[in-house]
Amino acid sequence: MKKRVKTNIGSYIFLMPALIIYLSVIVFPVFYSLYISLFKWNGIGDMEFVGLNNYINLFVSDPIFITALKNNIIWIVLTLVVTMTIALALAVMLNKQFKGRTFFRGFFYFPCVIAPIAVSIIWRWIYNPSVGFINEFASLLGLDFSQSWLSDPKVSIYAVFVAALWQAVGQPMILFLAGLQGVSTEVLEAAVIDGANGRKKFFKITIPLMKETFVIVIATLIVAAMKVFDVVQGLTGGGPNNATQMLSTYMYSQTFTYNNVGIGTAISCIMVIIMMLVIVPYVSFTAKDD
Amino acid sequence: MKSKKIISLLLASLMLLSVIITGCGNGGGESAESKSGTETTGTSGGSGKTSVTFWTLSTRQEALDEIAESFNAANDDVEVTISYYDTDGIKDACKVAASSGTLPNMWFNWGGSLGRFYVDNGATYDLTAYAKENGWSDIFTSGSLSLCTFDDQLAGYPTSYSVLNVYYRKDIFEQYGLEVPTTFEEFEEICATLKENGVTPISTAGLNGWHVMRFVELLVEYYAGEETHDALSTFDESWDNEYVIKALTKYKEFCEKGYFPDGFVTANPDDTRLAMMTGECAMDIQGQWYDGQILSDGGDLSLFGTFALPTSGTSRVSAFAEMTQFNANNSAEELEACMRFMDYYYNDENVEQYADFYNLPLPKIGSEAPEKYINIPTIMETAETNGTFTITDQAFPSEVADGLFNVQDAVANGEMTPEEGAAAIQAAVEAYQSK
Numbered sequence: 001m002k003k004r005v006k007t008n009i010g011s012y013i014f015l016m017p018a019l020i021i022y023l024s025v026i027v028f029p030v031f032y033s034l035y036i037s038l039f040k041w042n043g044i045g046d047m048e049f050v051g052l053n054n055y056i057n058l059f060v061s062d063p064i065f066i067t068a069l070k071n072n073i074i075w076i077v078l079t080l081v082v083t084m085t086i087a088l089a090l091a092v093m094l095n096k097q098f099k100g101r102t103f104f105r106g107f108f109y110f111p112c113v114i115a116p117i118a119v120s121i122i123w124r125w126i127y128n129p130s131v132g133f134i135n136e137f138a139s140l141l142g143l144d145f146s147q148s149w150l151s152d153p154k155v156s157i158y159a160v161f162v163a164a165l166w167q168a169v170g171q172p173m174i175l176f177l178a179g180l181q182g183v184s185t186e187v188l189e190a191a192v193i194d195g196a197n198g199r200k201k202f203f204k205i206t207i208p209l210m211k212e213t214f215v216i217v218i219a220t221l222i223v224a225a226m227k228v229f230d231v232v233q234g235l236t237g238g239g240p241n242n243a244t245q246m247l248s249t250y251m252y253s254q255t256f257t258y259n260n261v262g263i264g265t266a267i268s269c270i271m272v273i274i275m276m277l278v279i280v281p282y283v284s285f286t287a288k289d290d
Numbered sequence: 291m292k293s294k295k296i297i298s299l300l301l302a303s304l305m306l307l308s309v310i311i312t313g314c315g316n317g318g319g320e321s322a323e324s325k326s327g328t329e330t331t332g333t334s335g336g337s338g339k340t341s342v343t344f345w346t347l348s349t350r351q352e353a354l355d356e357i358a359e360s361f362n363a364a365n366d367d368v369e370v371t372i373s374y375y376d377t378d379g380i381k382d383a384c385k386v387a388a389s390s391g392t393l394p395n396m397w398f399n400w401g402g403s404l405g406r407f408y409v410d411n412g413a414t415y416d417l418t419a420y421a422k423e424n425g426w427s428d429i430f431t432s433g434s435l436s437l438c439t440f441d442d443q444l445a446g447y448p449t450s451y452s453v454l455n456v457y458y459r460k461d462i463f464e465q466y467g468l469e470v471p472t473t474f475e476e477f478e479e480i481c482a483t484l485k486e487n488g489v490t491p492i493s494t495a496g497l498n499g500w501h502v503m504r505f506v507e508l509l510v511e512y513y514a515g516e517e518t519h520d521a522l523s524t525f526d527e528s529w530d531n532e533y534v535i536k537a538l539t540k541y542k543e544f545c546e547k548g549y550f551p552d553g554f555v556t557a558n559p560d561d562t563r564l565a566m567m568t569g570e571c572a573m574d575i576q577g578q579w580y581d582g583q584i585l586s587d588g589g590d591l592s593l594f595g596t597f598a599l600p601t602s603g604t605s606r607v608s609a610f611a612e613m614t615q616f617n618a619n620n621s622a623e624e625l626e627a628c629m630r631f632m633d634y635y636y637n638d639e640n641v642e643q644y645a646d647f648y649n650l651p652l653p654k655i656g657s658e659a660p661e662k663y664i665n666i667p668t669i670m671e672t673a674e675t676n677g678t679f680t681i682t683d684q685a686f687p688s689e690v691a692d693g694l695f696n697v698q699d700a701v702a703n704g705e706m707t708p709e710e711g712a713a714a715i716q717a718a719v720e721a722y723q724s725k
Contacts, residue, residue, distance in 0.1 A: 009299075010295065010298060010299050013299060013303060014298075017305050042411065043385065043388060043389035044388050044389065044411035044412070044413060045410075045411050045412075124558065127553075128553070129551075129552035129553035130551065130552055130553075130570070146552065148552055148553035148555070149553070150553060150555075150556040151496075151552075151553040151554065151555035151556045151557075151702075151703070152703070153699075153703050153705060156556070235556070236497070236556045237497055237498055237556075239496070239497070239499075239555065239556055239695075239696070239699050240496070240555045240556055240699035240700075240702070240703055241696045241697075241699035241700040241703065241705055241706075242696060252382075253692070255385075255389075256382045256385040256386055256389075257381070257382065257385070257688045257689070257692070258687075258688050258689040258692075259385065259407065259688075260689075261389065
């Protein structure tokens with residue numbers, strides 16, 4: 001016999017305010033951006049319908065877009081490999097019992113709460129070739145070393161990444177910490193009894209049991225890597241000569257500096273599509289086993 | 291239990307209603323929409339007080355907060371609210387506001403392509419008739435009025451006429467027996483001597499590109515000459531030519547010889563003054579506002595002098611105008627309120643009291659800078675005697691200017707040869723023209 005679901009009108013009424021805000025602030029602008037990307041528009045004047053021309057021109061005849069796309073891919077790879085590894089390592093260390101553990105948890109999480117523009121200011125001075133901490137420390141050690149961290153196109157993207165890493169590692173670290181604390185100690189004890197050493201325990205037991213945590217961390221890191229803007233804009237503005245240009249900074253320039261709103265929104269739509277192409281299959285694949 | 295349910299439903303419905311009303315409301319007061327969709331953010335009517343908003347540079351905040359406070363206190367029928375932005379921040383903020391129809395009642399802007407954007411898109415108030423009715427031709431200099439005019443439309447209240455010179459440390463020059471150069475070759479010798487003695491010749495910073503551009507455009511003026519330079523600025527001459535290549539070659543040479551600070555390509559232009567104050571650098575290309583900035587930093591202005599870089603012909607200097615633009619949608623009351631505030635902001639009393647926060651002399655007939663700004667008379671004289679050209683980032687549309695800035699970075703880093711750089715600038719011009 002089918003069970004009749006009782007409709008609770010009150011639930012819908014309670015959901016309505018949040019739904020209105022969500023639709024108007026998030027959903028509508030997304031579709032409106034998609035709509036604008038089909039036009040040539042300077043943000044104020046008349047809109048001229050150009051179809052998919054904005055998208056085609058970006059891939060076919062805009063070398064800066066290709067550079068920005070390449071830089072974003074590099075950033076995503078660095079984020080997944082470096083940020084995630086360091087965050088996991090810190091979480092493992094901070095999961096152990098030792099004196100001052102709470103202080104160190106706060107210490108490594110603290111940069112996360114600093115405003116990104118403040119991070120840019122701090123690291124701009126650290127990287128200053130004349131009086132910056134790194135070069136000054138090197139000369140204090142007697143090393144004949146001087147590097148223009150932000151002005152050298154070969155290293156600038158990595159220098160900006162380090163600044164972003166310093167700020168960003170805290171959040172995935174906390175997520176991993178929560179995941180580690182969710183791993184059953186009985187399972188780990190059973191593994192020890194069966195003769196598993198530390199490494200085997202970690203890779204064969206702990207990590208598989210943290211699958212859901214990895215899904216969340218990887219998804220959020222990919223989104224954050226795709227959207228990276230503040231620290232790049234603050235440190236280099238996308239320079240020198242587009243060496244640190246990202247899709248988000250280029251989107252900003254196209255939209256608000258060059259008044260090519262159609263092209264800017266096309267870039268933002270491409271960013272969303274790329275994120276969906278990476279994240280959706282990954283989440284689906286990992287959810288399959290469940 | 292039933293009453294609890296009813297109360298909960300009522301509360302939820304009230305919350306929903308308030309969200310809808312807030313979303314549909316316009317904050318009270320009048321606001322009209324024009325063809326360009328630029329609503330004003332001011333209000334009028336109702337209480338009889340006209341509220342207007344003004345966006346301007348954060349470098350003026352210390353003075354403007356007090357000026358606005360005294361203006362609001364003295365004028366019961368007007369209230370001015372000011373928002374502050376940095377140099378590049380205000381450009382972006384105004385663009386965002388123009389796109390969303392939320393431009394303020396009045397905002398600071400530069401001339402050239404920066405100010406023209408709002409005129410071309412119908413976002414600014416046409417002040418032509420207002421200026422005629424109020425005798426602006428007897429108040430403002432004709433030069434400043436013409437720099438604020440685009441296609442016969444007066445688009446702004448002139449607030450400054452800025453001229454760039456090379457500021458130099460007189461004491462450092464004296465220490466190494468250097469004198470103000472009269473030729474470009476003498477200027478190069480000065481740079482070499484300074485470098486030999488551990489002083490970085492030129493303080494500059496390439497983040498956002500425009501500060502380095504101030505030197506590069508002088509090199510273009512030197513090699514191309516006045517007529518060709520003007521043709522380059524209006525895109526009537528190709529940038530892929532021998533003069534631009536020579537200018538970029540010389541710029542590359544200066545980079546390789548270390549005549550600019552280490553890592554200048556991504557350094558912040560706000561920090562060039564620090565290097566001058568500490569004596570780390572001996573020269574900086576700035577406008578007459580630098581006198582006020584040095585004094586407000588607590589610096590000794592007697593240590594600083596200026597000269598026009600010897601280039602070609604009359605050694606023209608770079609110049610540009612600043613203005614306040616007004617929302618095309620201002621009501622008559624709002625425009626009047628804005629003008630009353632502008633006249634108050636730029637009256638003699640406030641200019642004298644807060645002189646360090648103005649670009650003096652004002653673009654008004656008979657206006658002079660206070661005597662404490664010892665370099666301003668020299669700078670303004672170079673504009674008169676040598677002549678001026680429009681600063682490049684105002685002569686160019688933003689995307690072409692960014693193309694030039696990318697070339698500056700690439701040539702400095704060795705990623706491009708001067709020949710490739712000249713071709714890249716021309717490619718940026720052609721890409722813009724084919725839009």
